Amino acid sequence: MAGIVVSASKGVIGPLLDKLQKLMEDSCANLMGVSSDIVFLRDELRTINALLEKLEDDDELDPLVKDWRNQAREMGYDIEDLIDDFVDRAGSGDEKAGFIDKISHILKTLIARLETAKQIKELKTRLKEINERRKRYKIGDSVSSTNFVTIDPRLPALYREAADLVGIERQRDEVIELLTDSNQ
16 A cells, blocks of 8 residues: 555656756746746656655655655645646637737746745755755655664574583483483
């Protein structure tokens, strides 16, 4: 079940990275001064995606890691909603529209771009906070790339040579005596 949840949280980030790339290609993003913020969001989301892939192999997650994963997933959804909303609001205008309709569309698009720029800055701040929280609580450190299995400490003794074992002479002699007595 945990693998399904982590895969679902990772699933939003892959397509989101593509959308951010398209948004960066928007010439107006440079004019609004948010292109560096978009690059920051993209790079942070790549790092989050890598950590989520690392978490995917872990069946039992610490509650702190689960909380961070949920925050990262929600952040991804919020960014995706912002981009989708922006694309909707700033969609291409009608080529056959009159002058007033074109000016109206440009103004609406400009307002949508300004609002989107403000929201991108807010999302950048939230993403920084999530990342700082991850660093503060060392969430990435708690996930190991190898799985450790607890073994019985007596197990290696089974694979030692009998001559290397110390302190078993009395028990060995008892076992030999029991075996020889039962054969007679």
